[in-house]
Amino acid sequence: MARIVMKFGGTSVADLDRIRNVATRVQREVAAGHEVAVVVSAMAGTTNQLVAWCQGLSPMFDAREYDTVVATGEQVTAGLLAIALQNLGLEARSWMGWQIAVDTDGQHGKARINDIEGEELITRMQAGQIPVVAGFQGIGPDNRITTLGRGGSDTSAVALAAALKADRCDIYTDVDGVYTTDPRIVAKARKLDKITYEEMLELASVGAKVLQTRSVELAMKEKVRVQVLSSFVEAPGTLVVDEDEIVEQEIVAGIAYSRDEAKVTVRRVPDKPGIAAAIFVPLAEAGINVDMIVQNVSADGTTDMTFTVGKTDLVQALASLDGVKNAIGYAEISTDKDVAKISVVGVGMRSHAGVAGTMFKTLAEKGINILVISTSEIKVSVLIAAEYTELAVRALHTAYGLDA
Ligand code: ASP
Ligand code: MG
Numbered sequence: 001m002a003r004i005v006m007k008f009g010g011t012s013v014a015d016l017d018r019i020r021n022v023a024t025r026v027q028r029e030v031a032a033g034h035e036v037a038v039v040v041s042a043m044a045g046t047t048n049q050l051v052a053w054c055q056g057l058s059p060m061f062d063a064r065e066y067d068t069v070v071a072t073g074e075q076v077t078a079g080l081l082a083i084a085l086q087n088l089g090l091e092a093r094s095w096m097g098w099q100i101a102v103d104t105d106g107q108h109g110k111a112r113i114n115d116i117e118g119e120e121l122i123t124r125m126q127a128g129q130i131p132v133v134a135g136f137q138g139i140g141p142d143n144r145i146t147t148l149g150r151g152g153s154d155t156s157a158v159a160l161a162a163a164l165k166a167d168r169c170d171i172y173t174d175v176d177g178v179y180t181t182d183p184r185i186v187a188k189a190r191k192l193d194k195i196t197y198e199e200m201l202e203l204a205s206v207g208a209k210v211l212q213t214r215s216v217e218l219a220m221k222e223k224v225r226v227q228v229l230s231s232f233v234e235a236p237g238t239l240v241v242d243e244d245e246i247v248e249q250e251i252v253a254g255i256a257y258s259r260d261e262a263k264v265t266v267r268r269v270p271d272k273p274g275i276a277a278a279i280f281v282p283l284a285e286a287g288i289n290v291d292m293i294v295q296n297v298s299a300d301g302t303t304d305m306t307f308t309v310g311k312t313d314l315v316q317a318l319a320s321l322d323g324v325k326n327a328i329g330y331a332e333i334s335t336d337k338d339v340a341k342i343s344v345v346g347v348g349m350r351s352h353a354g355v356a357g358t359m360f361k362t363l364a365e366k367g368i369n370i371l372v373i374s375t376s377e378i379k380v381s382v383l384i385a386a387e388y389t390e391l392a393v394r395a396l397h398t399a400y401g402l403d404a
Helices: 016-031 048-055 063-070 070-087 119-126 153-163 197-205 215-221 275-286 309-325 355-365 386-399
Strands: 003-008 037-041 093-095 102-103 113-117 130-132 137-139 144-147 169-172 195-197 226-230 237-241 252-259 261-270 291-293 302-310 332-336 338-347 372-376 379-385
Touching: 003 016, 003 153, 016 070, 037 070, 037 119, 037 153, 048 063, 063 070, 063 144, 070 093, 070 130, 070 302, 093 153, 113 153, 119 130, 130 215, 153 169, 153 215, 153 291, 195 197, 197 215, 197 237, 197 252, 197 338, 215 226, 252 386, 261 275, 261 309, 261 338, 275 302, 275 309, 291 372, 302 309, 302 355, 302 372, 309 332, 338 386, 355 379, 355 386
Parallel strands: 003 037, 003 169, 037 130, 093 130, 102 137, 169 226, 195 237
Antiparallel strands: 102 113, 137 144, 226 237, 252 338, 261 302, 261 332, 291 302, 338 379, 372 379
16 A cells, blocks of 8 residues: 555646546545545646736736736646545545645745645545645745746645655656657657656756656655656556666666757957856846856967857847946857757766767767757757757667667
């Protein structure tokens, strides 16, 4: 017998038939003798509608009232699922964030969970009651409803699993697991049985958007075993677990790509102490995330500085650079939005040499030019022209022996 948190995303509760299907899934786990708590998202499309309503009245809306509005989507599905479970003869009740309580900080619209009171739910689960918890929401220090940011019900589920000391947190979604790469562009992509938290985090941060990044961070910190699986097919999904739970570790777990970044080159900046700080500190202060950075060697006392920022931050980044132009002194700035970042991720890189070499050789054989390179302990990323994205991902998938 295990204690399981089951989380269902928006497409899994999109209409009454699907809610009935979810209830059947929950019933099955209960019948198998498990203690179950459920976390639900809003019905697919609902949160978008609620956000649009707020924006329709005022683009400068009060974030506390925004939270009051957008948190309602999850209230509806929690109540409906409790009814569906009761129809199956199960004892179930809905819980809003404030009733549990899910205590968050006061950053309305993107609050973080501080603490979840789990004792009452545990007692009730032991007595056979199924808590159906509204994801995405909590209560702030001002005693008002907060929400956790888009996609936040994944984080609700993981946090609840930690608070309830659950054996597993099953995240039911519309894909059946985590793949070695995007199956839409590589037909030979394979579903992974297991992946480490760190790999999942790296893949999530470079474009594989299966789980909210924050939920993976939390799972890693609290050591919550997470399973990603589909509510539409009957098959085990992918387990996201600690490294030592994976016996036969592949060197490379997966390959991700992102077309969300733009390349910026600042040409002919003076090559002297303080220049990088003069460029990047103002960017950071403007809340702009810089990802890859290269500085060229200098011959004539000046150097070129190339880096990437999110495409949506590009205009702001250029404004920031313009603001420091007199202080730094540079010749010109060029930008390129037609780029893609390709990342190879795997904890096996820590103990195996040659992963980066294989990547560069594979791309060279396809005649693909590398614009920028960056590495971390378990990741190698390159920036290339966007038109070669598919070609690069497919070639690398084969090169690392990941093809099904
Ligand atoms: N319903 C919220 C959203 O769409 C939370 C979630 O689904 O995770 O962002
Ligand atoms: Mg989601």
